[in-house]
Amino acid sequence: MQVQEAIDAAVAEVGRVLLGKEPQIRLALCCLFARGHLLIEDLPGMGKTTLSHALADVLGLSWTRVQFTSDLLPADILGVSVYNRNDASFSFHPGPIFTQLLLADEINRTTPRTQSALLEAMAEGQVTVEGETRQLPEPFFVVATQNPVHQSGTYPLPESQLDRFLMRLELGYPHPQAEREMFQRQHSSSAGRGALRQMIDAQQLQRIREAVMQVHASDNILDYLQRLVAYTRNSPEFEVGLSPRGGLALLDCARTWAVMNSRGHIVPEDLQMVLPAVAGHRLIPSGDYSGDGAALVTLLQRNVDVIRP
Amino acid sequence: MKAEQQIPRNALVWIVISLFTLVLPHAARLPAWVLGVYGIAALWRVMVYRGRWSFPRWPVKLTLVLAAFAGVLLSFRSLIGLEPTVALLLIAFAFKLLELAERKDAYVLLFLGYFVILTEFLFSQDLLIVLLCLLNVILVTTALVALHRPGEDRFSMQPFSKASVMVLQAAPLMLVLFFLFPRIGPLWTVPIKSQQATTGMSEFMKPGDVSQLSRSGEVAFRVAFEGDIPPQSQLYWRGLVMSRLRQGTWSALNYYDVPASERRPQEPVTAGPAPLRYSIIMEPTQQRWLYSLRYARSNDPGILSAPDYRLVRPVVIEDDFLYRVSSWPDAALENTLSDWRRLTELALPQGSNPRARQLARSIAAGAETPADIVAGVLALFTEQPFVYTLQPPLLPEDNPMDAFLFDTRRGFCEHYASAFVIMMRAAGVPARVVAGYQGGEVNPVNRTVIVHQFDAHAWAEVWLEGRGWVRVDPTAAVSPERIELGLEQALASEGSFLADSPLSPLRYRRIDLINKLRLRYDALTYRWQSWVVGFNADTQMQLLQQWFGEFNARKFALLILGSWALVLIPVGLSLLVRRRTHEVRKLDRLYLKFCDKLEKMGVAREPGEAPAAYAARARRALPRLAAQITAITTLYQQLAYADTEQAALDKFAAAVRNLN
Numbered sequence: 001m002q003v004q005e006a007i008d009a010a011v012a013e014v015g016r017v018l019l020g021k022e023p024q025i026r027l028a029l030c031c032l033f034a035r036g037h038l039l040i041e042d043l044p045g046m047g048k049t050t051l052s053h054a055l056a057d058v059l060g061l062s063w064t065r066v067q068f069t070s071d072l073l074p075a076d077i078l079g080v081s082v083y084n085r086n087d088a089s090f091s092f093h094p095g096p097i098f099t100q101l102l103l104a105d106e107i108n109r110t111t112p113r114t115q116s117a118l119l120e121a122m123a124e125g126q127v128t129v130e131g132e133t134r135q136l137p138e139p140f141f142v143v144a145t146q147n148p149v150h151q152s153g154t155y156p157l158p159e160s161q162l163d164r165f166l167m168r169l170e171l172g173y174p175h176p177q178a179e180r181e182m183f184q185r186q187h188s189s190s191a192g193r194g195a196l197r198q199m200i201d202a203q204q205l206q207r208i209r210e211a212v213m214q215v216h217a218s219d220n221i222l223d224y225l226q227r228l229v230a231y232t233r234n235s236p237e238f239e240v241g242l243s244p245r246g247g248l249a250l251l252d253c254a255r256t257w258a259v260m261n262s263r264g265h266i267v268p269e270d271l272q273m274v275l276p277a278v279a280g281h282r283l284i285p286s287g288d289y290s291g292d293g294a295a296l297v298t299l300l301q302r303n304v305d306v307i308r309p
Numbered sequence: 310m311k312a313e314q315q316i317p318r319n320a321l322v323w324i325v326i327s328l329f330t331l332v333l334p335h336a337a338r339l340p341a342w343v344l345g346v347y348g349i350a351a352l353w354r355v356m357v358y359r360g361r362w363s364f365p366r367w368p369v370k371l372t373l374v375l376a377a378f379a380g381v382l383l384s385f386r387s388l389i390g391l392e393p394t395v396a397l398l399l400i401a402f403a404f405k406l407l408e409l410a411e412r413k414d415a416y417v418l419l420f421l422g423y424f425v426i427l428t429e430f431l432f433s434q435d436l437l438i439v440l441l442c443l444l445n446v447i448l449v450t451t452a453l454v455a456l457h458r459p460g461e462d463r464f465s466m467q468p469f470s471k472a473s474v475m476v477l478q479a480a481p482l483m484l485v486l487f488f489l490f491p492r493i494g495p496l497w498t499v500p501i502k503s504q505q506a507t508t509g510m511s512e513f514m515k516p517g518d519v520s521q522l523s524r525s526g527e528v529a530f531r532v533a534f535e536g537d538i539p540p541q542s543q544l545y546w547r548g549l550v551m552s553r554l555r556q557g558t559w560s561a562l563n564y565y566d567v568p569a570s571e572r573r574p575q576e577p578v579t580a581g582p583a584p585l586r587y588s589i590i591m592e593p594t595q596q597r598w599l600y601s602l603r604y605a606r607s608n609d610p611g612i613l614s615a616p617d618y619r620l621v622r623p624v625v626i627e628d629d630f631l632y633r634v635s636s637w638p639d640a641a642l643e644n645t646l647s648d649w650r651r652l653t654e655l656a657l658p659q660g661s662n663p664r665a666r667q668l669a670r671s672i673a674a675g676a677e678t679p680a681d682i683v684a685g686v687l688a689l690f691t692e693q694p695f696v697y698t699l700q701p702p703l704l705p706e707d708n709p710m711d712a713f714l715f716d717t718r719r720g721f722c723e724h725y726a727s728a729f730v731i732m733m734r735a736a737g738v739p740a741r742v743v744a745g746y747q748g749g750e751v752n753p754v755n756r757t758v759i760v761h762q763f764d765a766h767a768w769a770e771v772w773l774e775g776r777g778w779v780r781v782d783p784t785a786a787v788s789p790e791r792i793e794l795g796l797e798q799a800l801a802s803e804g805s806f807l808a809d810s811p812l813s814p815l816r817y818r819r820i821d822l823i824n825k826l827r828l829r830y831d832a833l834t835y836r837w838q839s840w841v842v843g844f845n846a847d848t849q850m851q852l853l854q855q856w857f858g859e860f861n862a863r864k865f866a867l868l869i870l871g872s873w874a875l876v877l878i879p880v881g882l883s884l885l886v887r888r889r890t891h892e893v894r895k896l897d898r899l900y901l902k903f904c905d906k907l908e909k910m911g912v913a914r915e916p917g918e919a920p921a922a923y924a925a926r927a928r929r930a931l932p933r934l935a936a937q938i939t940a941i942t943t944l945y946q947q948l949a950y951a952d953t954e955q956a957a958l959d960k961f962a963a964a965v966r967n968l969n
């Protein structure tokens with residue numbers, strides 16, 4: 001399959017700048033193929049920005065980068081109307097959001113007011129400035145990075161806003177071998193970025209999306225998915241269970257993952273592979289449960305059997 | 310422990326609920342500490358569930374069992390008999406909760422639960438009890454259903470509705486079994502005689518006894534007449550005929566006290582016109598005699614006629630008992646009195662009650678016929694200031710009837726009957742005491758006569774030349790209301806009616822609604838007793854012959870099998886319709902079998918592990934089987950997830966079978 005090779009090539013291409021992170025790269029691609037927005041959460045200097053740049057490059061998308069700071073205002077992202085003295089009228093100067101891939105760096109360092117300005121754009125693919133609604137380019141992705149919430153000077157994203165991100169990824173420290181290789185190459189991430197080639201064009205992206213639509217989900221799979229969702233809603237460890245939107249997100253990602261593995265149907269592994277990234281940020285542990293979101297996902301995966309009991 | 314062997318939280322809740330409702334109908338018969346055991350066992354098990362306490366170890370368990378035996382022995386003074394055995398069973402039932410670790414333990418407990426439900430019927434088959442037991446069956450089934458729903462961690466009513474539907478579905482089968490299944494007599498019996506006190510009349514009568522019964526509102530028996538109901542004053546239900554007076558106590562003659570030639574009743578000369586036909590359902594009495602109007606005959610098997618024109622049964626009445634009777638109230642009984650009979654009915658203890666005898670002789674001296682003597686003694690009761698009361702003063706041990714006739718003059722039916730018969734015998738007229746019930750309440754709902762324990766009564770019979778045994782009720786001379794209107798009216802001023810039963814609905818029958826409900830429920834009970842409890846081998850055979858003509862074993866077997874088929878075929882058809890989902894289940898079962906096989910070889914599937922990941926791990930551990938494992942997993946994935954055609958299922962089954 002032509003698409004399959006293109007995806008593998010894209011993964012390899014990104015892998016050139018982000019060493020030893022193939023699973024995360026695949027998940028990030030999966031998220032974009034499933035038309036979702038991506039949130040990357042990790043400590044500074046782990047390669048968050050590198051990954052997002054690389055993704056934009058291999059997909060051949062136009063991209064802009066906005067560094068979110070505490071004094072950033074909504075108009076700085078969306079754009080402003082400026083008075084034109086020549087023809088005595090206001091003309092709109094579009095902000096950085098009018099792009100195909102918006103890289104929102106350190107999104108949790110800005111105020112809630114600015115964060116929520118992103119909301120409409122992410123959900124509807126359009127922005128409304130001064131009463132006028134303007135369409136964003138197609139496709140439109142937001143790749144946001146954020147520091148772990150407990151770091152100082154952050155405004156944690158509310159649950160409603162977290163829910164708009166299809167996936168949340170953590171990169172983690174690189175494998176020692178990969179790190180060694182990185183040291184040996186002796187180039188910084190910015191030096192390597194320009195060298196990335198586009199691997200997937202708009203036509204291929206369209207074809208991948210069509211393939212995703214046709215992936216078959218059998219009764220067994222839907223049953224498994226429903227049991228997973230039901231478990232999060234009924235178990236005492238969970239404060240809040242998965243919403244119907246969360247369940248749909250799981251199914252969409254599993255479909256995409258199946259296509260990325262050249263299958264026409266979902267198998268339980270597809271669901272399990274995307275489960276931590278899709279469900280991790282939507283699940284909230286209840287007060288008397290000591291683990292975090294990741295521990296919850298592990299618990300969920302262990303306690304809901306693939307085979308119907 | 311494997312997940313499928315755990316007891317889900319919801320099932321545990323239902324088990325504990327059904328445990329308590331099971332013990333509920335027994336509660337009144339059990340010592341209070343048994344209920345305490347239930348509470349502690351439930352608490353213990355819940356604490357085990359919450360992880361605070363642990364299951365008891367064997368020394369604790371042994372101590373508990375021994376303590377239970379000792380407790381039962383102390384409370385009942387015996388380990389043998391119905392109540393102690395049932396108490397032991399119930400305690401064991403509660404203790405089993407402390408061994409409830411896995412699903413198989415829950416099976417044992419719940420199946421024992423069905424048995425515990427049955428034990429209730431050894432004590433009572435009352436309609437309300439049956440309804441409660443039905444609820445218990447549903448609750449135990451609910452626990453079974455909940456047991457098969459793993460992962461239900463919140464309390465849910467869903468298993469209850471499911472179980473209700475299941476029990477409802479079983480109803481047709483129950484009806485088939487009830488009507489058709491042969492009622493086989495017991496092949497062996499154990500004496501399970503209840504320790505419960507015998508209710509109703511006793512074989513002995515000493516003036517003062519019946520007043521205990523007068524305080525009880527329980528039902529003695531119910532009567533359904535085929536025609537009109539005779540007036541209250543004619544309803545003298547004869548139970549015991551007491552011909553022997555010893556030490557102030559009247560008693561009936563035993564079978565062997567009667568000479569062999571006199572053991573069958575003489576046929577009455579005039580059997581009168583059309584008889585009264587009626588059927589009686591008696592509450593258990595633990596006695597052998599039956600109640601009937603005079604002169605009674607019954608064609609039911611197992612009912613004998615005694616020489617004093619009563620009906621008796623050779624077997625003690627331990628359950629509700631239904632019998633049909635024909636009565637000729639006007640028939641003359643025993644026209645010729647044998648010498649032995651005359652002597653027996655005239656005998657008086659030497660030297661007792663001299664003043665009463667003296668008085669009787671003086672009345673006899675002034676009378677021309679025995680009928681005049683009867684009239685003379687009755688006139689004595691009417692003319693002198695005798696009072697009918699349920700609270701008479703105590704009579705002395707010596708010559709009690711003298712004291713009654715000449716000093717206290719306060720008493721009730723027993724006193725009057727006893728005094729009357731003594732005076733008759735002293736005057737040379739054969740006479741005897743009859744004990745039974747008088748009157749009864751007519752239930753307007755179904756036209757049955759309800760005879761309560763407080764209708765207990767004693768009267769007299771005297772033998773008159775040419776008329777045979779004639780009923781004389783001296784109480785009627787003293788207190789006509791007692792006979793015409795019933796005990797309640799007779800005691801209206803005294804207030805001693807049902808003095809010991811403050812909660813009996815009878816006390817509140819002035820309140821119209823309560824009375825209506827009481828009578829409706831009584832009518833329902835009658836129907837229940839006559840149709841369900843009274844349905845024995847004979848009525849069954851009768852009914853079947855009525856429906857299906859002449860009956861033989863072959864027809865019987867065909868009928869049973871046919872009706873089972875009638876019930877089971879729809880069930881089978883509905884299963885066929887759901888076959889598709891069934892195939893899916895079969896697929897999962899086969900895959901789990903495959904997992905079991907691998908587990909035996911040392912590669913167990915991790916909780917929640919998906920097939921491909923499991924296969925990869927198994928291939929590494931068992932390289933020998935790598936090809937087979939891959940093939941089976943691929944087949945499973947195609948069948949379960951790609952929904953390719955189901956024909957491959959057989960191939961998959963074969964592959965799993967061949968793996969080893």
